[in-house]
Amino acid sequence: MTTKTTQKDTEAVEFPTFDATKASEQFRAFAEKGAEQTKEVYARLKAGAEDAQKAFEATFESAKTAGNEFTSKSIAALREGAEANLAHLEALAGARSLADVIELQSTFLRKRMEVAADQMKEFQANSQKSAEVLAKPMKDAFEKAVKELRIA
DSSP: OOOOOOHHHHHHOOOOOOOHHHHHHHHHHHHHHHHHHHHHHHHHHHHHHHHHHHHHHHHHHHHHHHHHHHHHHHHHHHHHHHHHHHHHHHHHHTOOSHHHHHHHHHHHHHHHHHHHHHHHHHHHHHHHHHHHHHHHHHHHHHHHHHHHHHHO
């Protein structure tokens, strides 16, 4: 099998020409667009990192404040307990009979249980409030990041 090629066949085939100026313009435009997108992503990441840092700082400051508050309340509770115990010992020392001792002891224990229950409620309320305050900066930063992701 031999193939005949005529002058007419070779004339019909056209090869596209390569224009280097158009290619370099397209490459430059592509590179500029990529650089612009990279700058935008960097700016978003930087803003996100700054927001996270501010949230951590606010959280640590809140934790410090909450810790100081718990320490103060704990010391006050211990002081109150110590004063109540000393007053109770003085009352027991002045008791005249076993019936007086039993009555003083039962009254003292009832009051201490009421005080302990009140203190536990107060500590629980403060713990809940502190947990909310501690979580707020991170929660806000997370919500802001999610909102920005939806926009982008």
